[in-house]
Amino acid sequence: MSFSDNIKDLGEGLSHLLYPRLCEGCSKPLLAEEEVLCLNCNVFSLPRTAYHHIAENETFMRFAGRVPVVRATSFAYFTAEGLLQHLLHQLKYNDKKEVGTYLGKQLGYDLQQLNWHKGIDYIIPVPLHPEKEAQRGYNQTQLIAEGMGDVLQLQVIKDLLYRTRHTESQTQKTREERINNMSGAFAVKNTTPYEGKHFLLIDDVLTTGATLEACANALLTILNVSISIATVGVAN
Numbered sequence: 001m002s003f004s005d006n007i008k009d010l011g012e013g014l015s016h017l018l019y020p021r022l023c024e025g026c027s028k029p030l031l032a033e034e035e036v037l038c039l040n041c042n043v044f045s046l047p048r049t050a051y052h053h054i055a056e057n058e059t060f061m062r063f064a065g066r067v068p069v070v071r072a073t074s075f076a077y078f079t080a081e082g083l084l085q086h087l088l089h090q091l092k093y094n095d096k097k098e099v100g101t102y103l104g105k106q107l108g109y110d111l112q113q114l115n116w117h118k119g120i121d122y123i124i125p126v127p128l129h130p131e132k133e134a135q136r137g138y139n140q141t142q143l144i145a146e147g148m149g150d151v152l153q154l155q156v157i158k159d160l161l162y163r164t165r166h167t168e169s170q171t172q173k174t175r176e177e178r179i180n181n182m183s184g185a186f187a188v189k190n191t192t193p194y195e196g197k198h199f200l201l202i203d204d205v206l207t208t209g210a211t212l213e214a215c216a217n218a219l220l221t222i223l224n225v226s227i228s229i230a231t232v233g234v235a236n
């Protein structure tokens with residue numbers, strides 16, 4: 001270790017003393033090995049679904065009969081005022097990029113234990129419209145996908161699936177209206193290397209599934225592909 005590395009370490013140590021990193025759940029200082037959440041908040045305040053243990057779970061059933069999906073799962077329940085809602089808010093609106101990678105890793109660890117990702121070739125995050133991504137500076141779902149990719153040793157592909165147009169806000173719409181609103185909002189390009197592959201499509205929160213359904217339909221135009229889906233949150 002060089003003198004400058006020592007100085008850098010010392011600097012980081014001092015900055016942690018002066019500005020301790022705090023848990024996003026309980027605001028207590030994090031231990032050196034903790035990221036984003038303390039162990040206690042990770043274990044007790046993120047209500048995990050354990051859906052990956054069940055083939056026909058709630059997330060899978062939202063797509064059944066609508067779009068052919070091999071497997072589908074969600075990491076934790078998304079509830080109003082819950083910790084997951086707070087984390088996703090920090091990720092989307094407060095520039096806390098590390099929250100995305102962190103959540104992706106947590107989901108990745110759960111899937112890895114069950115070898116749930118067996119047979120999957122690539123991870124694909126739901127794309128943002130380029131204007132929106134430029135505004136925010138990043139695509140939050142891309143960060144989640146990268147965290148998962150690190151843990152599962154899978155490549156994240158971001159130039160295959162893209163958004164063809166801006167879509168209106170979905171929040172005031174019924175399920176049917178959302179599906180119509182999203183229909184044709186995504187397309188694929190340079191598809192030849194991806195024929196016959198199995199994609200894991202990723203989103204932050206699953207609500208009606210209209211966005212994921214539109215993405216899956218775009219990917220299914222590629223010859224002989226199969227689709228699985230994973231989201232960090234699932235809302236009722």
Ligand SMILES: [Zn+2]
Pocket residue numbers: 023024025026027028037038039040041042
């Ligand atoms: Zn905590």
